[in-house]
Amino acid sequence: MPSSRAPWWLFVMAASFLAYFVFATYCRFWEPESEGFQLGAGTGPVVLLGVVPNSPAAKAGLEAGDTIVSVNGQRVQSFADWIPFRANLEVKHPLQLEIERDGRKLRPVLTLTRRVWTNLQLAGKVRLLGWTGAQLLTLILALLIAFSRPRDPVALLGAWLLATGASFDFVAPRGRVAVWRELPVPLSLLLWAPHISTYVLGGPIAFTFFANFPRRLFRRPWVCVLVWALALPAGVNSLLAQYRSTYHPEQVAGLSAWAVRMLSLLIAVGFVGGVATLVANYWILTELNERRRLRVLVVGSSAGALSTVLIFIAGALKGFASAFAQSLPVQMVSLVVFLAVP
Numbered sequence: 001m002p003s004s005r006a007p008w009w010l011f012v013m014a015a016s017f018l019a020y021f022v023f024a025t026y027c028r029f030w031e032p033e034s035e036g037f038q039l040g041a042g043t044g045p046v047v048l049l050g051v052v053p054n055s056p057a058a059k060a061g062l063e064a065g066d067t068i069v070s071v072n073g074q075r076v077q078s079f080a081d082w083i084p085f086r087a088n089l090e091v092k093h094p095l096q097l098e099i100e101r102d103g104r105k106l107r108p109v110l111t112l113t114r115r116v117w118t119n120l121q122l123a124g125k126v127r128l129l130g131w132t133g134a135q136l137l138t139l140i141l142a143l144l145i146a147f148s149r150p151r152d153p154v155a156l157l158g159a160w161l162l163a164t165g166a167s168f169d170f171v172a173p174r175g176r177v178a179v180w181r182e183l184p185v186p187l188s189l190l191l192w193a194p195h196i197s198t199y200v201l202g203g204p205i206a207f208t209f210f211a212n213f214p215r216r217l218f219r220r221p222w223v224c225v226l227v228w229a230l231a232l233p234a235g236v237n238s239l240l241a242q243y244r245s246t247y248h249p250e251q252v253a254g255l256s257a258w259a260v261r262m263l264s265l266l267i268a269v270g271f272v273g274g275v276a277t278l279v280a281n282y283w284i285l286t287e288l289n290e291r292r293r294l295r296v297l298v299v300g301s302s303a304g305a306l307s308t309v310l311i312f313i314a315g316a317l318k319g320f321a322s323a324f325a326q327s328l329p330v331q332m333v334s335l336v337v338f339l340a341v342p
Helices: 008-029 079-087 122-148 153-165 176-181 185-190 192-199 202-212 222-247 257-284 288-316 319-325 328-340
Strands: 037-039 046-051 067-071 095-101 104-106
Touching (some): 008 122, 008 153, 008 176, 008 192, 046 079, 067 079, 079 176, 122 153, 153 192, 153 202, 176 222, 192 222, 202 222, 202 257
Antiparallel strands (some): 037 046, 046 067, 067 095
């Protein structure tokens, strides 16, 4: 009879995801304050769409319509170039900007302080606490599944998928890479496994699990192999950019915009494609208990994802839609759905 004891590598993976949760939570609650400007997210020049009054950007003299040309001497050509600078923001370490305004070149200095919890609106606090609580519960569930069935490949795939959900952030906290860089080397290396699992392999993991639960849908493995192979080009580019941003912050510009879009697309396609395979599997299976398990997984995954999206698109809405989406009752209902249904 095969041993039911958990292998050593499972303890290492569990420790890495626990460490990543603590790390991400620290960064989320103690990140630098908002820069105070809104950037255009296209592939062209980085233009300020708006500046918040009395914000660090306003105090630095930035105005709507300004174009960011460089940051700390590194040229910024698109929004994708700004992402690693945002991840490297540090409290009281000023950013030397070069901007273009009406044909003139200006060099304002942007200085940030630590974000103050009491300055957050109630809806923002609810989102922050709710998201952290949801991630903690998801991670606990992942660990319970992994260590209760350590020799079951499908159970481990499901636990891995849950653990990536517990490590995912729609928008990474400001200064996360700067904090990562200051960690002791062993801990810094430990964080790479959850990071790669979540932001590079999340889509393939989701698709592979859904295609094998509760029974294998595809007789030949080439479909899952193809999904994993599609993630490699964008994944390698993303890893190189993340490594450079973390350990060589003086060379952070140049993250490929296509890689960012491709990784986001792969995660979305992997999740949606995985749910589609669940539905296909549902109509093939005849055993009632297996069909019930699939119904729970389909409804839970869909409801949890939709409620999470509602929470995080609230800030992008305007007018009544924004006020409604950011209202406390809607936030609380969405969080309860996210926590309870999956």
